Amino acid sequence: MYKGLALYNLGDYDNAIIQFLKSTELDPNYATAWLWTGNCHASAKKYKEAIEAYKKVLEIDPNNQDAADQIKKVDSLMNNKPEGK
Numbered sequence: 001m002y003k004g005l006a007l008y009n010l011g012d013y014d015n016a017i018i019q020f021l022k023s024t025e026l027d028p029n030y031a032t033a034w035l036w037t038g039n040c041h042a043s044a045k046k047y048k049e050a051i052e053a054y055k056k057v058l059e060i061d062p063n064n065q066d067a068a069d070q071i072k073k074v075d076s077l078m079n080n081k082p083e084g085k
Helices: 003-007 011-025 030-045 046-058 066-080
Strands: none
Touching: 003 011, 003 030, 003 066, 011 030, 030 066, 046 066
16 A cells, blocks of 8 residues: 555556555455545546546445545546547
């Protein structure tokens, strides 16, 4: 998990995702790892993947306000995205 956070802070989102997914392999109900997976996807502008990860958080923890807020934010980014991008 810490390696994923370090990679995220360096802007290396693809490798950070790999690290966070390793955490979810060890514990599929690790909501924090799913949340950070979503954050990485969102930062890399992979919005559909981000929403999928945030929805996984909400499956595990239906009261997770961070995931709910991020879904709204990413959805807004998707809807305001200029055409052709």
